[in-house]
Amino acid sequence: MSTAELTIELPDELATDTLGRQLATVLLDSTKTNEINELGINSGASVYLSGDLGAGKTALVRALLRAAGVTGRIKSPSYALLESYKVSSLYFYHIDFYRFNDPSEWQDAGFRELFRPDAVVLIEWPEKADGQLPTPDLMISLSYKGEGRVARIEAQTKRGAAWLTTLSEM
Ligand SMILES: Nc1ncnc2c1ncn2[C@@H]1O[C@H](COP(=O)(O)OP(=O)(O)OP(=O)(O)O)[C@@H](O)[C@H]1O
Ligand SMILES: [Mg+2]
Numbered sequence: 001m002s003t004a005e006l007t008i009e010l011p012d013e014l015a016t017d018t019l020g021r022q023l024a025t026v027l028l029d030s031t032k033t034n035e036i037n038e039l040g041i042n043s044g045a046s047v048y049l050s051g052d053l054g055a056g057k058t059a060l061v062r063a064l065l066r067a068a069g070v071t072g073r074i075k076s077p078s079y080a081l082l083e084s085y086k087v088s089s090l091y092f093y094h095i096d097f098y099r100f101n102d103p104s105e106w107q108d109a110g111f112r113e114l115f116r117p118d119a120v121v122l123i124e125w126p127e128k129a130d131g132q133l134p135t136p137d138l139m140i141s142l143s144y145k146g147e148g149r150v151a152r153i154e155a156q157t158k159r160g161a162a163w164l165t166t167l168s169e170m
Contacts, residue, residue: 004155006164011148016056019151020063022170023047026163027120028068028090044119045159046134048126051142056149057124060142061094064122068092077124081109091119097128106132138163 010016027045049057058076065074069087077083077096085092093114106112106129114121115134126133137160141152155161 004161004164006153006168008151008153009145009148010056010142010151011146013059016059016149017063020060020065021067022167023060024064024067025170026166027064029166044115044117044121046115046121046123046136047138047140048123048133048136049140049142050125050127052144055142055144057140057142058096060140060151061122061124065092065094068120082111089118091116093119093121095121095123097123097125100125100128136160 008015008019010019027047049060051057058078062074065085068090070085070092074085074094075083077094078098081096081099083094085094091114095111095114100106112134123129123133123136126136126139135156137155137157139154139156141154142149143152153164153167155164
């Protein structure tokens with residue numbers, strides 16, 4: 001049975017960090033094995049993150065990137081729109097569409113080309129790109145809960161569902 005949805009309490013920053021690390025493990029395992037081919041998917045892995053300002057989208061991506069082996073500073077892409085990283089032969093693209101105004105910018109900026117089999121695409125504020133984006137493997141919605149946060153993770157592809165199952169067993 002594959003999992004379609006998972007809710008994870010994140011009472012403090014350490015919990016966000018742990019989830020980021022677990023996501024990195026799941027993503028890296030799947031890019032190392034032939035899972036992509038088995039599932040008949042040849043586009044890059046993608047995770048979208050929604051939630052209010054300060055809900056922890058960048059914090060979660062930062063933890064994921066760090067665990068995936070990114071060294072050096074991990075900036076929020078809120079100004080540059082895109083921050084890129086390469087770890088061995090895998091590319092990570094961290095995008096923030098908060099300041100994105102005109103959906104036609106999407107075409108012009110060539111974002112579609114980032115969705116390659118050797119790339120992991122992580123997008124904050126996907127709703128601002130207004131239907132221009134391909135369906136992600138995982139949609140993560142972060143919300144405030146007391147002093148902490150809660151993450152609702154939805155699988156939107158078969159591969160995403162396989163990842164969620166792995167994640168729920170960690
Ligand atoms: N589980 C948690 N509990 C409490 N605080 C947290 C938790 N996770 C992250 N934080 C804190 O919440 C803030 C989240 O900021 P972050 O920049 O990640 O938000 P964001 O969702 O990316 O916002 P924006 O929409 O502006 O890009 C940081 O100060 C971080 O330390
Ligand atoms: Mg952010």
